[in-house]
Amino acid sequence: MAQPTILVAEKLGAGGVSMLEEGSKVEIALGMTPAELLERVSQVDALIIRSGTQVTREVFEAAKGRLKVVGRAGVGIDNVDLAAASEHGCLVVNAPTANTVAAAEHAISLITSLARHVAAADASMKAGRWERNKLVGVSVAGKTLSVFGFGKVGAEVAKRARGLGMTVLTHDPYVTEERARAQGAKLVTFDEALAAGDFLSLHMPLLPSTRHVFNDAAFAKCKKGARLVNVARGAVVDDEAL
Template sequence: MPRVLISDKLSQEAVAVFERRGLEVDFKPGLPADELLSIIGDYDGLAIRSATKVTAAVLEKAKDRLRVVGRAGIGVDNIDMEAATGAGIVVMNTPFGNSITTAEHAVAMMMACARQIPAADASTRAGKWEKSRFMGVELYGKVLGLVGVGNIGAIVADRAQGLKMKVAAYDPFLSEERAAALNVEKVDFDTLLAKADFITVHTPLTDQTRDLIDAGALAKCKDGVRIINCARGGIVNEADLAAAIDAGKVAGAAFDVFVEEPARENVLFDKPNVVCTPHLGAATEEAQENVALQVAEQMSDYLMTGAITNALNMPSISAEDAPRLKPYMKLACQLGSFAGQVTENGLKSVTMEFEGAVAKLNRKPLVQAALAELMKPFSDAVNMVNAPLFAKDRGIDVSETVHEREGDYNTLIRLTVETEDFTRSISGTLFGGGLPRIVSIKDISIEAELSEHMLYITNRDQPGLIGGLGTILGDAGINIGTFHLGRESTGGDAIALIATDAPVEGAVLEAIKALPQVIQAKPLKF
């Protein structure tokens, strides 16, 4: 009988689900870290929330028996994903179980900020009755700037419209059709900043969204704007926001998340009309019940039948398909990751084409793998299991085409993305031993192996690029591992893929962008 440990406070209904499905359960919420280390090797499954830290040390102790870690909730910051994957341990979460609760909290925080409710409450309890001090603003007729229109953002938009607010939305993956269905105005980021009376963010914290709302962004906002963050600490630069409040540019803010948590002190805490809560976005009885039941069902399915749902580090692949698909999975992930990192506009469609040997295999995991990596820069909730639903919710059309004939290569996968501004394709194949290789980008032939740090350049085919690029990287002490070139025609458009031993960023990247031949320079990470 599989054995499961629940080490955080989960609903007793989760215990009942495990027992009903035939599993043995130990319910030990608040388990100290040293005790977890000493007993984890006795379990097949570990069910947690956010308190338990599933470290590399825990996973090392557990790897001989533990098969699955289930997180009741969306965030997996407390799980060492790399160590779990290396140990062959499946990590699951419940990405949609607390969406309504989190969205409602964002709306509540917006209303509290608009009417200065926490400060007015404290003043009244102190016997001051400062009625004239707390002059609020109505939400009626105001523009809500929605940054991120995933599951939670869509619910916030619906609730805001119920309050008769106008919603302007920015999301690189939001299609015109999806925007129309949600009755929101799709805008670019700068337009949102200029129009919004309130701005609320609902994106993950990624390299693209870190400090998304900083001093520069705040300067583009209306005077008197109010900022709400119930997503992730770090999306809004806290120091820049505090300065904007001091300057009178920002009239108020409401934060449920912070860069450092638990937030014992913060630059925002002493600012006027700033409402702060201790990461309560998912803290309702209903949400906790939902995610507890979901994680128990998912873990039971896996431990009893091998079925995998909402796994973050493992695809839904049968035991028979796994060995044959493994190198193709890596190739599909690389193609998706490449496209995701260079796509900055709203996606309209994604097409995958399969030629030769790969056309005869189980292609669904390959499509899902590429799709998940394509959208990962914009959402840490997306994975191989929920990627198709994630795309559907954003109005992105996903299709595949099969060519059983062989072309220039024995096997080939081509990924094509269509945005509102362009259509771009990237193709790859497998060389000897199943090694993935990129063989074309934007229909320009180029043969390249991807490594951890890459620099992607589109340029004019003119003399001086290689010398100028080499000089800049050399002066910065950045070594070039490999250098791959391709061009449309003599003197036309060209591309370069450069592997470097260190990331290219900051002033070095800006210097490369300033080279006269360069059209675009984009650092990539694999």
């Protein structure tokens, strides 16, 4: 039986490539244009991507039935046309725990940076100014963190926020009160989370129902001076409203 051919379209660790090469023919083509991907996809059995490659309906049609697996080296799969994948008998898989801790730590870093104006203070110092009193910021201890999206990353953020002395609320339509409570968070409505949060941390997937869900109406319900960290997809926030 011939070995399957795997096309790696975005950077993958050397260890991962070595594992693939044990039982497959691996072709690495980084930085392909959409046209180049369309040209090559009918020659491979599997495609590995990250977030930069758009696997559209046209890609599945160009594969002519040969492409059987699209592997996302990461969590989000909003850059893959899932309906087209199903229609063409192609399995789409991701790595849901690959960067859970890294994403949670990144969110906490952004929260504390916002609280203490780290970026602004850095820019001020580089400009030759010393604005200590202006950039003192606030303590996160005793503040309320509203976590929107309580999957793996959101739950890890909640765990770390509690360690910093924060009260954690969460809104997620797919999470039970018991699961939230087990992670030390209180499950509330979307509006309640907006109104109570001193800090808002976003971790929901990008879906038709979540696109621009943080809009003028949502921001009008927030506390004055609330701070927002988006570790989800950019399009969940309406930038103009923000």
